[in-house]
Amino acid sequence: MTELKIDGLVKRYGDAEVLHGLDLDVEGNEFIVFVGPSGCGKSTFLRSIAGLEDISGGTIAIDGTPINGLEPDQRGVAMVFQNYALYPHMTVAENMGFALKMAGVSKPDIATKVNAxxxxxKLEPYLGRRPADLSGGQRQRVAIGRAIVRAPKVFLFDEPLSNLDADLRAHMRLEIIKLHRQQGAISIYVTHDQVEAMTMADRIVVMRDGYIEQVGSPLELYNNPVNRFVAGFLGTPKMNFLPARVTGLRDATATFEILGTSIAVEIVDGEALSVAEGAEIEIGIRADGWDVVAEGEGMAGQVVHAEQLGRETVTFVMLEGDTQVTMIQTGQHQLKDGEAIWLKPAAARLHGFDGNGLSLPIARQHATDA
Amino acid sequence: MFSKGREPVSALLLLFPMLVLLGGFIFLPLGQVFVWSLFQQEVFGGPQRFIGLANFAEMGSDRVFWQALVNNMIFAVLSIVLQVGMGLVLAALLDHGVRRFRVVYRTIIFAPIVVSTAAIGLLWGLMLDPNIGPITDWMSLFGVPMPRNGILGEPDLALVGTIFVGAWQYTGFMMVILLAGMQSIPEELYEAARMDGCKGIRAFINITLPSIRNVIVTCVLLTVIGAFKVFDLVYVLTNGGPGTATEVLASYIFRNAFEFSNIGYANAMSVVFLGIALIFGVIQHRMIRK
Known part of the structure; x- marks a missing residue:
């Protein structure tokens, strides 16, 4: 069982520090996804593990052995690049066997491993072809094959699906996951696409500005984001954020006023709100966290547009004060553009964030609990 | 040739001016060369006497013709080594070795190509002059003996000296072409190679060279073609001498036409010259991989 341990990883370019002491422990055959917006440092993090970037501080160890001083090919890691990075002058077989050839493995052994x-x-029919004669999906498979041939302890994927069209991407997501299960190695996968993160990861590492914001399983992060950033980053459509005020605090219950509507929520057992009565906070409501209520009972709004997806309806509603929110309802709902509608956030699905954007300990029931 | 629905007549009309120019300045003279190669003629515009293939037969026994041809070949081979070889080394250094002032180096190394070859010939003629040129003095500082008549005055060295001057002019040009090729190789390819345990000189051999194969082929062919049509450099530096030591085809053709009054013979050699050029053209076409 492989163990990848990263301790206090720091990366500086000159005076600019881009990774600020990152820690991460990965064990067994986990599929880890690094996700975050452009420039958050996720690729640099991955390339540091690969050995393509020298690190400025900290250690990276595989099975207890520090590898951060080693050349990339000595680390027991293999990488799949965004643009495939196949050698155009070599055949598929030569591409896949190149690392072994460089390592001085005998030709018959290379052939055996490449064929396996x-x-x-399913690349056997293409072994004699050059990358230029392959489709995008086939090239991607060759790039993965090149990594598999080396039987690495850690697979590194740098946005490998971003050049593929949507259909193929969904297909390759599944292929990669299946391969990962077969290989039984650690996989670290970088993407800016939160759908890829949610669908593929055993654990997601959300990054921002060179810091790790939160690490956890997709549902842990979705249900209990530690801050506004993680809450807003994961989930489609994005979480709705509304300004609110704390109007009451009694025992395990707090009352918030959101756009003139009062909502009572329960505080998690043994926790206390870090904000006082009267404090300005922010409320987060997932698109499926709304109840449509009778006229005059909740927040008044107007349907801007309803997207009929058949299985569900996505409605954009303009609330008073020019705040547009998104709502998802399962099933088909006939809502006309411009129609008046009254919404109320479901108290048991509410997220709250203090002035620093940190999550408030509000007790929640999630969709699966219902 | 013409796709359906297009008017061949209007196409011909549009091509007409170009066809006139090509015909008048390329094909007509070309045909004339073929015709004149079958005649004996001593003065331009003077009387011609048909002698069949006698001019071509004469080449077989003409020692200077063969020497010129061999000189062209030596010129080609050494130029490939110097221009393309050095160009590759310099390009590789600028591509991955040198970090600072890259553009400055590139510009300096490229600079000689913008000077006219005649001027470069005169310049290097002075540099290599045994009496007033500085090269002899510099060499003596290192204890390197120099021939009394200078490098260009020594039959065994004059050709090599000429080739060196040619390389001095063209290496930078080759370097720029090769460098452009190298810089079009995606960095990701080198990173993939590093992951595969291939870097430095091994990456140069396994990644860089195959990736710019077509560029190298083009450079080699350009060098060979340049070496076979070289004239100005030889004319200015050595005028084919000492004796006939640095005579090349172009200079020998020129000499026959304008100094020896062997116009028919010069035309016949031009036909052979054209044949050689065509062979290289075909080789180039075949070697460039799509």
């Missing part, structure tokens, strides 16, 4: 990988990836 080609069989897994």
């Amino acid at each position: 990988a080609a069989e897994i990836l």
